[in-house]
Every structure is written in structure tokens, then in C-alpha cells.
Amino acid sequence: MNTITLIQPDDWHAHLRDGLALQRTVPDLAKQFSRAICMPNLVPPVKTVEEAEAYRERVMAHVPEGIAFDPRMVLYFTDQTSPEEVKKIKESAHVNAIKLYPAGATTNSDNGVSDIRKVYAVIEQLEEQQVPLLLHGEVTHHHVDIFDREKRFLDEVLSPLLQQFPNLKLVLEHITTSEAAQFVLEQGRNVAATITPQHLLFNRNDMLVGGVKPHFYCLPILKRQTHQQTLLEVATSGNPKFFLGTDSAPHSKNAKENACGCAGCYSAPTAIELYAQAFDQVGRIDRLEGFASLFGADFYGLPRNTNTITLVKEEQTIPTSLDYLDGEQIIPLYAGKTIQWRKV
Ligand code: DOR
Ligand code: ZN
Numbered sequence: 001m002n003t004i005t006l007i008q009p010d011d012w013h014a015h016l017r018d019g020l021a022l023q024r025t026v027p028d029l030a031k032q033f034s035r036a037i038c039m040p041n042l043v044p045p046v047k048t049v050e051e052a053e054a055y056r057e058r059v060m061a062h063v064p065e066g067i068a069f070d071p072r073m074v075l076y077f078t079d080q081t082s083p084e085e086v087k088k089i090k091e092s093a094h095v096n097a098i099k100l101y102p103a104g105a106t107t108n109s110d111n112g113v114s115d116i117r118k119v120y121a122v123i124e125q126l127e128e129q130q131v132p133l134l135l136h137g138e139v140t141h142h143h144v145d146i147f148d149r150e151k152r153f154l155d156e157v158l159s160p161l162l163q164q165f166p167n168l169k170l171v172l173e174h175i176t177t178s179e180a181a182q183f184v185l186e187q188g189r190n191v192a193a194t195i196t197p198q199h200l201l202f203n204r205n206d207m208l209v210g211g212v213k214p215h216f217y218c219l220p221i222l223k224r225q226t227h228q229q230t231l232l233e234v235a236t237s238g239n240p241k242f243f244l245g246t247d248s249a250p251h252s253k254n255a256k257e258n259a260c261g262c263a264g265c266y267s268a269p270t271a272i273e274l275y276a277q278a279f280d281q282v283g284r285i286d287r288l289e290g291f292a293s294l295f296g297a298d299f300y301g302l303p304r305n306t307n308t309i310t311l312v313k314e315e316q317t318i319p320t321s322l323d324y325l326d327g328e329q330i331i332p333l334y335a336g337k338t339i340q341w342r343k344v
Contacts (some may be wrong), residue, residue, distance in 0.1 A: 317337070
């Protein structure tokens with residue numbers, strides 16, 4: 001198969017940032033995807049439906065002429081989030097979910113939830129209203145090894161949470177381990193997961209062998225190859241519990257190539273081609289459409305897109321660098337490397 005036509009994909013997990021960054025991030029994403037879940041970890045975070053509506057307007061102002069793009073908004077869960085805010089999400093036309101970052105887990109997560117048991121009253125509302133809870137699934141205790149943080153989250157936080165709220169609609173975001181994939185497989189249809197292109201294409205050797213490659217550093221961190229293989233298996237299995245979420249997370253070149261480099265891979269400009277590369281590598285390009293274009297919309301209860309995009313099996317080299325902010329640069333994921341698929 002050298003040409004494939006897909007229903008236009010959606011990105012169910014993307015970081016667009018704010019202000020000048022939107023000049024780069026919004027066109028890059030909107031050229032690929034019809035809809036994107038816009039993550040709320042801005043400074044300050046997007047905590048209310050009102051703030052989410054205002055942020056959406058700022059995003060919309062950067063959508064290029066002639067492109068239809070529908071940003072889907074998410075609130076940032078804090079210790080202060082009220083159950084009433086959940087009702088507002090339910091009534092909102094643009095806000096679809098709430099994102100829980102354990103405090104300190106990743107970029108701009110300082111305002112995240114300090115102890116999930118303290119916010120059970122809000123979670124009860126989420127379950128009742130069937131508003132999806134999006135989870136950054138890592139524990140943050142200093143003594144827990146960074147490679148074990150996702151697994152520990154499953155055991156210590158997620159299992160008890162689902163025992164208490166068995167009908168909670170929940171997306172375990174950017175899963176990185178076989179244990180997480182297995183956990184999701186064992187749950188009902190109310191539990192799903194997103195998978196990034198970097199966790200399908202790479203493993204920790206790509207990041208650490210032959211020198212530290214900061215552009216592969218993201219959170220949750222890349223794991224060993226056996227986990228990468230499991231993620232490829234479930235992503236290409238046709239199981240609707242697993243769908244596309246790039247976690248495209250822009251940081252300037254300076255912020256990444258730094259003594260304390262930021263976490264995040266910027267995949268937005270070629271995300272669908274990177275996924276095509278991953279699916280094709282395991283002979284499953286025919287399963288891309290479900291993962292990229294159908295299962296996420298179904299999970300969120302949104303209509304499937306009707307327009308299509310076409311990908312051709314033709315080499316393209318990913319740019320080594322792109323303009324970002326005012327005079328800065330950003331290094332896209334897999335910069336300077338050649339992949340086999342191109343969106344026409
Ligand atoms: O690598 C990451 N970058 N992981 C996250 O969870 C957040 C993101 C960001 O916002 O930069
Ligand atoms: Zn993210």
C-alpha cells in the first residue's frame with residue numbers, strides 16, 4: 001500500500017502553550033488534525049470553563065485562513081476545583097474533560113492535585129456526569145525511580161480510584177509501559193489510553209546510548225524496548241481503548257539543550273506521518289485510521305470527522321529546526337531524519 005486515505009485524524013492530547021508560541025503551534029497542529037485536546041498546563045493554568053473559553057479564543061485567532069480546526073478544551077484539576085465546575089464542563093460546548101497532574105509530576109504541574117483522596121468529591125461528580133478524567137499517570141515521590149513511576153501509579157492510585165468509582169470515564173494519557181497497557185486492557189470500556197509517536201518509535205536507548213539526546217526527553221520518560229513493543233502491539237491491535245494523543249510539547253532549543261533540559265517532544269508538524277511510520281514498521285498501516293481518526297471521537301462521544309487526508313509512501317526529511325517565539329528555534333521530533341510517509 002503506497003497511498004492511504006484516512007478520515008482526518010484528531011489529536012487527543014496536545015500542548016499549544018499561549019501568547020507568541022501559538023503562532024507556531026496552532027498552524028502546525030491544524031494542518032494535520034481536525035480537533036485537538038488543548039492541554040491546560042499554562043502559567044497560570046486554565047482552571048475554569050470561563051478561562052478555557054478565553055484560551056480557546058486565543059487559539060482560534062491563530063488558525064490559518066481556509067483551515068477548519070476545532071480546539072477542544074480541558075480544565076486543570078487543582079485541590080480547589082469545585083464539583084460545580086464539573087457541571088459547567090458538562091454544559092459547555094467547548095470543554096470536554098479535566099486533566100489531573102499529580103503535583104510536581106511534570107512541566108507546570110505545581111498547582112496539580114496534592115493527594116487524589118482529597119478531591120474525591122469532584123471525582124464523584126465526574127463519574128455521575130460522565131465527564132472524562134484525563135490522567136498524567138505517574139507518582140511523584142522522590143524515592144521512586146523515574147522508570148517505575150507509571151507502574152507505581154497503577155498500583156497505588158489508579159486501582160483504588162477505579163474501585164471507588166468503577167464507572168468513571170478515564171483516559172490514562174501517554175502510556176509508556178506494558179503494565180499500563182495491560183491495566184487498560186483489563187478495565188471496562190470507560191477506561192482508555194492515548195499513545196504518543198515517540199513511545200511507539202523510540203525507547204530509552206535512542207535517548208541515552210552514544211550521548212544524551214535531550215530532544216527525546218519527555219515525561220513519562222521513554223522506557224526499554226520491550227515496553228515499546230507492547231505499545232506497538234496494542235496501538236495497532238484495532239482495540240478502540242487505545243487512540244492517538246501526541247503529547248506534542250514545545251520547548252525552545254535553548255530550554256531543551258540545557259544543563260536542566262525541559263521534558264517534551266515537539267511532534268506536531270509531522271505527527272501523523274510519524275504514526276504512519278510506526279504502524280507501517282509492524283505491517284499494520286491498515287489499522288492507523290481507527291487509532292488516529294475514529295476511536296478517540298467515539299470515546300469522547302463526539303461525531304467522527306467526515307473529511308479525509310491522504311498519506312503517500314514517499315521519503316520526507318524532517319526539518320532540523322523551526323522558528324519559535326521571537327527569534328528562537330525549536331527542534332522537532334526526529335529532526336534531520338528521513339521517514340517514509342508524507343501527508344499530501
Ligand atoms: O514531556 C512532557 N511535556 N510531559 C508532560 O507531561 C508535559 C509536557 C509539557 O507540558 O511540556
Ligand atoms: Zn502532555
